[in-house]
Amino acid sequence: MKPLNTPPSFLLFLLNIYCPDNLLEEIEGDLIENYQFNLWQKGKFYASLLCALDVIRFFNPTTFKKSKSIKKANIYYTPFNPVIMWKNYFTIARRNLWRQKENSLINLFGLITGLIAFILIGLFAFDEFQFDKFHTNGDRVVRIVTEGAGANSAGSWAGTSPAIGPSLQQEFPEVGDHLRMYRISQKQLFNFEGQTFLETGGYFAEANIFDFFDIPFISGNPNTALTERDKVVISDNLARKYFGSEEATGKVIKIGRTDIVVSGVFEELSSHFHLDFDFLLPFQNLMDQVSDERMNSWVWQDFNTYLLLNDTESIYSLETKLLGHIEKYAHPQTLEMGFSYYVHLQPVRKIHLHSSHLQNDHAQRGNYGYLIGLLWVGLFILMIACINFINLSTAKAVKRTKEVGIRKVVGAQKRELINQFLVEAGLTVTISMIVACIAVVIILPYLNEFTGKSIAFNPFDDPRILIVLMALTSITILLSGVYPAFVLSGLSSAGHKVQSLLKPESKGEFLRKGLVVSQFALSILLIIGVLVVYQQVRYLNHTDLGFNKEQLVHFPLKGSTFNNFTTTKEEFLKIGGIESASICFGIPGDIIAGDQVIIPFPERRTLPSRIFAVDHDYVETMGFEVIAGRGFSEDFSTDKSHAFVINETAVVNLELGNSPEDAIGKDLEWQMWSENDTLKKGKVIGVVKDFHYASLHEKIQTTVMHIDPSSCWKMVARISSSDMPNVIDKMTETWDQFNTGYPLDYQFVDASFGAMYEEERKLSTLLGIFTLLAIAIASIGIFGLSAFSVQQRYSEIGIRKVLGASVVDIIQLLSKEYLILILIALAIATPVGWYVMKNWLQDFSYRITLDIWTFLFAGAVTLIIAGLTVSYQNIRAALMNPVNAIRDD
Amino acid sequence: MKGTHLGEFEELVLLATGILTDEAYAVKIAEEIHSHTNRTVSLSPVHSALYRLEKKGFVKSELGGATNVRGGRRKRIYTMTSDGREMLDRIRFIRNNLWNLLPEIS
Known part of the structure; x- marks a missing residue:
């Protein structure tokens, strides 16, 4: 027999490495056979090349050692009893949590505060999105808002003219009905049997207001309540103030100098209604006071006009059609007065959050931009807390090589190790979530007081909250647990252990540093935000108004x-x-x-x-x-x-x-x-x-x-x-x-001016609190990390000291890396912060200019806080007696 | 039977296995496909396709005799199962139906 020409042996060796044993023989055989054929046809070089290509291509999932199908074929593998294993995971997780107290406390503190902040912000945001969702016809009701056109009439306002509503209803079949309301800005004197009070918060409203909005009545008939001029509908609140427990409907009350019959009492208005009023007077009453000519005006922009459309789809098509109508009817009148405008249709459900640009608006308004900003802040804080967990777990990975090694030796598969570490993350997050929920219940009344809302938080009452909380728990577990689980389960039993001991800077080091940078970048961003908002609010309150507003x-x-x-x-x-x-x-x-x-x-x-x-x-x-x-x-x-x-x-x-x-x-x-x-x-x-x-x-x-x-x-x-x-x-x-x-x-x-910036003042307070939280969580995170790195380098520090390094040298050595990380974070956060805050300031016609000192100050604050946290560990390490460190080695 | 879907390449491999009644192993199958389609077929995709087909139950296999050309390694010989044959018939039936529906190009 002629000696066989085989492919280069290293190619077969390569195949040997990754090809599963049960497939190896046939694949090798095929490769060799093919090689013979190619050798005879195309020569040695070409045959080897083709063989090499084939070997490379066999590196694919179906013919790869660790593929799942192969594992199933492995008779030595029997899955463990899952119940027992899960019990074991919990035992180990509990013990680990208990043994590494410092570590666990840092994680718990971070996650608890992060979750509290996130839940509170989430509740607030959810509540803001609930406005005007309860009206039966809510999807068909729109408000007309006006946008000034031309140089002399820039800006948008919520008021419309009295003529526009009837005119649109007449012209466009899409408009089913119109409602005009006029806010009574002067206080009205109410008098019932000698009880006299000035009342604010009233509107003249057309009789069909109850078709537009769901306003439940306690007594009286909504259909006829506002049909005649000498009627008034009052809130339950007013009814009790003037009539006590007596039936209010039918009573005669004096408003100003006129006797007026109470025709109905409505329940306290929903806190999610964009309008807020205590009494409604018939629109007829206003029409009688004003000349017909004025009621047909397209110029008098003091009315809130709502339209009830026949279907929900026509909003956008109608808006385009309105342009011509406005130009035809409104512009002749307004241009004479030196301005002009166009109108937009605003769905009633969007009024609350999307009206902050409007002037002359009496609706209860939120601020969409601020809300989204707050949501981001909540997310940032939760992320900073998750990063703490990731960093501390992966940093401690080296310590757990023995444990992982033993588990692997007695037969643990990667899947089971991942499960074990996920359980550890799960336990920490779940404990944090429970504590956070209790804390939210305690804190919520204060938030309600601060925001003037009445948000409820009872997960057992409201299944939606429970579902969201569970989802949030899962997401947090995944965010913080998955990466450490993979790193830890990837530790090898023997080989890598030696490696990792020789080289304490494990593979995760780069990622860990990256995460620390992002933590601090987020914190610095928040500090910049707080500083700018605070400065602007200060500017608003203290800027020279051109006169002395005090006294x-x-x-x-x-x-x-x-x-x-x-x-x-x-x-x-x-x-x-x-x-x-x-x-x-x-x-x-x-x-x-x-x-x-x-x-x-x-x-x-x-x-x-x-x-x-x-x-x-x-x-x-x-x-x-x-x-x-x-x-x-x-x-x-x-x-x-x-x-x-x-x-x-x-x-x-x-x-x-x-x-x-x-x-x-x-x-x-x-x-x-x-x-x-x-x-x-x-x-x-x-x-x-x-x-x-x-x-x-x-x-x-x-x-x-x-x-x-x-x-x-x-x-x-x-x-x-x-x-x-x-x-x-x-x-x-x-x-x-x-x-x-x-x-x-x-x-x-001065009080009226102070009230104008209430929203900004609240924003700066909230931002301030959340920023403090973010910094606290991030600092405690690097506190843990620096403790760990000091521990790792204990012997090194000892040797350095023996060789004559001074305390200052050691501190410098240990602190340098954090200093660099924070400088990188500052470099990232500064342009982002500059951009975001510049945008925010665009809202103000009179504003501060961003200066470099704000950013430097933010950086300095972070450096000092981080420096103090880190140096506590570092100074302790630098001052130690080197004998303690080296004696054991 | 795990899934009834058959990729284009898998179909070719299955057909080739059917044609090569008694000597159907990866190298021969690759040659067969090459000779009919004139496309370069390397070994690894054929192997992968065969393993998948086996998992789906369209072919079955056993280890056959070793030859000197193969350096003493045995080969895995594949035969089409009745499921495989049925699958090919079905694909053909569907294709024929579709072809009948295709409008003539005038």
Whole structure:
């Protein structure tokens, strides 16, 4: 027999490594046979090459040693009794948890706080998404919102004109019905048998409001409740206030000077309803007070208009059709007034979260952007906690090689080891989840108080919550348990153990560092967020408004105080603490009239403007700084009828000149409110420095002040005394002397400004709390890690000390790596934080500029906190007696 | 029978196994496919396909005699099962039906 030509032996050896034994013989045989054939046909080189390619291709799942099908064929493999094994997993998991107390505490603390934060934020977000879901017709109800068009009317607002609703219903068959509501902004005096109170929160509403929204009645008939003008529907709250336990429906109550019949009482409104009111008056009542001409206006943008569509699909097609309709009917009227607008249809379920850009909106609004931001923060915190678990488990892997080795020797398969480590993660996460749930139950009332919500949390009551909690538990177990389980189960019994002892920096080191970097990047991001929000809120509250908002009090004039306001003012000025006072309409932080002014020369133009109706003392009382010309003065008789004071912005917008001085003496005209068709003609006598009359979200616009006693119905007073309660007492006394029948209804200007930034203030508080949590969890994580790495390098440190390294050297050695990680984190977080916060600041017309110090400060804070945590371990290690470390080796 | 689906290559391998009534082992099957389709067929996919077919129950196998050419290694000889034959018939039936439905190209 001729000696056989076989393929290169290393190829067969290679095949030997990965090919399962039961298949090896036939595959080898085939390869050799093929090789003979190719050798004879194509030569040695080519045959070897083809053989090599074949060998490589046999490296595939069906012909690979560890493939599942092969394992099944292995007669030595019998699965363990699963019940016993699972019991064993739990025993081991419990013992491990108990033995590594420090480690377990770090994990538990992190996961518990992470889960608490996440659950609370989740509950809050879920609640926010529930708004207006309960209306039967909710999917067909839309609100009309207006978007200004053109340079002079930028911005969006929630108000619409009274004409649009009926007009659309008539024109478009898709519109089934329309509902107009008008908010009663003035407080109404209710009087029932001597009990009198000022009530806010009322609307004029059309009778079909109960078809649009589900408002359950306690008594009365919703179908007829608002059909006639002398009826009122009140809340259960009001009914009990005035009538006690008596039946309210049918009673006659005095509102203002009119007797009105209570036609129905509705239950407390759902906390998920975007509207909030205590009483509803029939729309007919309003129509009787206003001329028909005004009710057909397309300009008067003070109504909330809702449409009930015939089907849910027509929203978007209808919106497009509306464009032409608005241009045809609205624009002729509005362009005459110097502005124009288009409208959008807003599904009622989106009103709550998607209206934060709207002005003039009385709905209960959330902020979608803030909500999403908060959800991200919750996720970040949970992730930081999961990373702690991953890092600590994999770092301790080396310690558990013996355990894994023994398990493998007695026959554990990889699958079982993975199960075991997943059980350990599962136990930790489940314990954390239970504790977190208990904590949430305790914390929730505080959150409710803070947010003004009434969120309930009872997993046993609400199966949805239970399901979500279980899903959250599973996800957290997977997030934190899967990777360590694979690393730990992959430890080999003999070979790798030696390796890992020689080289303590195991394979997971790079990933671990990466995770630490991401933890700190997230923490730094949160710190940057908090710093910027805090600075902006501070800026909002402390920025120079152009006048001193402290010690300013204002109140509306009623009855006799209104009729003789000169006397009223004199009486109030007699009070010791009042420095000056002014009768006016238009107080910063309060309602400001939007109107327009006319520039007669060189060509006649009408431009939008804020109009302040004031008296001679207004500029002085408010403390505006006059930068050109003069304020109003009694010395000039023409000031009352022919003078205007404007702000700096007006000089630019009205194109009155390059400097404030240029504007003095320019002509200005204004359409009188009190007498139709009468123009007030006058000249600019002074320019004041720009002052903020509204929140800093809004830009300062053209502002014109003039003396117009007929439009003034408020009084503003500057208090000089520091004893505010005393002055208020005296003011109440003075007020009562006038016998108006109304109580004194006063407000502080600084409080109104403070209330404008409530949302931002809450955001900064929440962010602050969550950031603290995030940093705490991340720090305690690296505390654990550094403890571990010190332990690993114990002998090394000992030897270094013996060789003469100083304490400082050792600390430097140990701290350096964390320093680098945090610097990397800072480098990642800075651009992201800059981008995110820049976007957030776009919301404000007046805002801080981001400066490098914020970012450096955030980095420094993190470095210091992390440095302190790490150095506790490091200093302890550096100070040890080297003998202790080396003696054992 | 584990799944009734048959890939294109699996079908070829199964057909070749059927044609080579008594000497059907990987090398011969690869040659057979090569000679009919003129595509280069390497050994490993044939092996994989055969293992899969066996798992699905379309072929059965036994180890056959060793030859000198194979360096003394035995070969695994495959024969088609009745399930395999039925499967091929079914595929053909479905194909024929589909072909009948295909409109003529004018």
